[in-house]
Amino acid sequence: MPKHRxxxxxxxxxxxxxxxxxxxxxxxGVGACLLGAGTLINASFLGYMYPNAMKVPPSVFSxxxxxxxxxxxxxxxxxxxxxxxxxxxxxxxxxTAVCTHLGCTVNLVETGYSCPCHGSxxxxxxxxxxGPAPSPLVYFLVFxxxxxxxxxxxxxxxxxxxxAWYSPTV
Amino acid sequence: xxxxxxxxxxxxxxxxANLPRDFLRSIFRHNYPNNDVDRSEIVFxxxxxxxxxxxxxxxxxxxxxxxxxxxxxxxxFLLLTITGIILxxxxxxxxxxxxxxxxxxxxxxxxxxxxxxMHRWSAHLMVLFVFLxxxxxxxxxxxxxxxxxxxxxGVILMVLTLLLSFTGYLLPWDQLAFWAITVGSNIAGYVPNxxxxxxxxxxxxxxxxxxxxxxxxxxxxxxxVAFLPLITGILIGVHFWRIRKDGGLSRPPDAFRPxxxxxxxxxxxxxxxxxxxxxxxxxxxxxxGTCPTVDKGPYNFVFTWPHLLRAELVAFMLILVLxxxxxxxxxxxxxxxxPSKPPNPSKAPWYxxxxxxxxxxxxxxxxxxxxxGIVLGLMSIPYLDRNPYGEGYWFHRSRYLAIFLYTAFMTSxxxxxxxxxFFRGANWGWMWPWTESFARH
Numbered sequence: 001m002p003k004h005r006x007x008x009x010x011x012x013x014x015x016x017x018x019x020x021x022x023x024x025x026x027x028x029g030v031g032a033c034l035l036g037a038g039t040l041i042n043a044s045f046l047g048y049m050y051p052n053a054m055k056v057p058p059s060v061f062s063x064x065x066x067x068x069x070x071x072x073x074x075x076x077x078x079x080x081x082x083x084x085x086x087x088x089x090x091x092x093x094x095x096t097a098v099c100t101h102l103g104c105t106v107n108l109v110e111t112g113y114s115c116p117c118h119g120s121x122x123x124x125x126x127x128x129x130x131g132p133a134p135s136p137l138v139y140f141l142v143f144x145x146x147x148x149x150x151x152x153x154x155x156x157x158x159x160x161x162x163x164a165w166y167s168p169t170v
Numbered sequence: 171x172x173x174x175x176x177x178x179x180x181x182x183x184x185x186x187a188n189l190p191r192d193f194l195r196s197i198f199r200h201n202y203p204n205n206d207v208d209r210s211e212i213v214f215x216x217x218x219x220x221x222x223x224x225x226x227x228x229x230x231x232x233x234x235x236x237x238x239x240x241x242x243x244x245x246x247f248l249l250l251t252i253t254g255i256i257l258x259x260x261x262x263x264x265x266x267x268x269x270x271x272x273x274x275x276x277x278x279x280x281x282x283x284x285x286x287x288m289h290r291w292s293a294h295l296m297v298l299f300v301f302l303x304x305x306x307x308x309x310x311x312x313x314x315x316x317x318x319x320x321x322x323x324g325v326i327l328m329v330l331t332l333l334l335s336f337t338g339y340l341l342p343w344d345q346l347a348f349w350a351i352t353v354g355s356n357i358a359g360y361v362p363n364x365x366x367x368x369x370x371x372x373x374x375x376x377x378x379x380x381x382x383x384x385x386x387x388x389x390x391x392x393x394x395v396a397f398l399p400l401i402t403g404i405l406i407g408v409h410f411w412r413i414r415k416d417g418g419l420s421r422p423p424d425a426f427r428p429x430x431x432x433x434x435x436x437x438x439x440x441x442x443x444x445x446x447x448x449x450x451x452x453x454x455x456x457x458x459g460t461c462p463t464v465d466k467g468p469y470n471f472v473f474t475w476p477h478l479l480r481a482e483l484v485a486f487m488l489i490l491v492l493x494x495x496x497x498x499x500x501x502x503x504x505x506x507x508x509p510s511k512p513p514n515p516s517k518a519p520w521y522x523x524x525x526x527x528x529x530x531x532x533x534x535x536x537x538x539x540x541x542x543g544i545v546l547g548l549m550s551i552p553y554l555d556r557n558p559y560g561e562g563y564w565f566h567r568s569r570y571l572a573i574f575l576y577t578a579f580m581t582s583x584x585x586x587x588x589x590x591x592f593f594r595g596a597n598w599g600w601m602w603p604w605t606e607s608f609a610r611h
Binding site: 055107 | 349352353355356357367369371374375378379380381383385509510511512513514515516526529530531532533536537594596597598599
């Protein structure tokens with residue numbers, strides 16, 4: 001192998017390797033170091049961009065005293081928590097208003113619900129009937145808290161609209 | 171008197187008399203470009219001009235070949251950088267203040283509305299011109315042979331332009347901004363998660379939280395004012411550099427190639443290498459060929475100063491006039507962000523309405539798979555197109571299939587955008603644009 005390779009005069013029959021053994025090993029070593037450093041930097045950046053403590057809002061919230069919740073009838077939108085609160089003769093159930101497609105807030109329409117962003121439609125019970133929505137609107141667990149207020153737990157969901165009702169004792 | 175490099179030291183009087191000339195020469199290393207040597211040197215020695223070649227082909231100057239689209243896109247990027255920095259003097263990326271500051275500032279600060287309008291309309295125009303430029307490059311077959319990878323860089327720049335637009339219109343924190351972040355981050359949530367992460371890592375990387383708020387706003391701000399412009403600027407530099415290294419803009423081969431004729435009036439030598447010398451030299455500032463052209467210029471090449479620079483100035487001035495004209499139209503600002511209720515219908519700016527229309531069929535396929543496939547597909551065009559003909563010709567006859575496929579694709583995207591813009595009403599329902607209840611974004 002020539003000591004100084006001249007790229008202009010490459011002999012096609014020459015059996016010399018394109019790269020010497022020592023150069024190959026050196027590049028392998030440097031490559032491994034760079035790859036390792038790159039992985040560390042990327043992993044640290046990924047970790048840095050994914051905080052351990054995030055402002056996740058509490059999943060349990062109050063919708064008020066039983067008397068006032070049950071005093072109205074029908075389905076109302078509760079904007080603070082993006083839920084629909086439906087009351088019917090002493091029973092209450094709470095359903096999400098967040099579209100299962102891409103998270104817009106759905107509107108109440110005659111046929112059920114409709115999403116203004118991409119046109120998902122749901123029936124009265126929140127079953128997805130049309131548009132891109134992949135799944136129905138869930139109901140949340142309703143219970144009476146220690147303070148006597150009616151509480152909703154967003155972490156506990158059900159699709160069973162008959163059993164989503166909760167009858168608080170006033 | 172002491173000699174320095176053979177010259178006697180000048181007297182104070184001479185020194186003062188020569189000072190203006192010496193001072194100018196200390197700044198500019200060339201004379202006024204009224205002859206060919208200085209026309210070369212001004213491009214060669216000036217930092218701001220040195221990314222140009224000293225000479226360029228006449229075909230690159232033909233306004234009906236390039237249509238000036240690349241220069242116009244660059245002009246828009248420059249205008250956006252300048253106006254963007256001006257906007258940064260007042261804007262504060264906080265959830266509770268961003269919108270109010272925008273409102274107050276528009277009404278109280280002289281020229282604030284003008285700069286915001288320029289920035290907004292330049293951004294819209296830049297998206298438009300990126301697509302027009304891409305179409306020009308496709309229809310002239312300019313992505314072939316040595317220019318393959320420059321097309322890939324161009325596609326990356328297109329994606330960066332769209333990302334810059336997206337992160338930009340989020341910053342006013344109005345209804346458009348809030349629901350765009352909501353939808354955009356939820357689309358990112360449809361990208362498969364890495365194992366071991368509680369929340370979808372792609373979504374959290376954007377929002378720094380599980381829901382849209384202050385943490386998301388500062389992230390998009392940093393992306394918009396630092397991260398993305400930096401990458402875009404670097405890649406624009408690479409894009410230009412590669413054009414230069416590929417021998418200038420694409421062009422058809424010269425039909426007539428005479429012996430190089432003498433253009434540089436510098437020395438008194440008349441000799442040149444004889445044509446037919448087969449050894450090639452990869453020298454800077456020389457065009458490809460079999461003979462180094464000492465003292466001679468290649469056929470059909472003209473000096474960058476003034477020809478190319480004049481063409482670029484015309485493109486820049488056209489864009490500046492257009493943007494200044496558009497700055498009389500006020501950029502939209504919707505109501506303040508209301509996290510509980512999106513506007514109905516909730517529409518993105520026009521360039522994302524095709525995407526929104528696709529997402530309205532299926533979130534994963536319309537929002538992740540198809541857009542990703544489109545970007546990868548566009549990038550792979552130079553590597554799939556086996557036809558070697560047509561470089562430098564508008565609509566070359568041998569490329570009918572490629573031209574048909576590209577046109578069909580762009581038309582389908584255009585139809586999606588038109589449908590999203592004019593045929594979608596409340597609750598994204600179908601609506602004819604001439605009906606009364608038509609509510610446009």
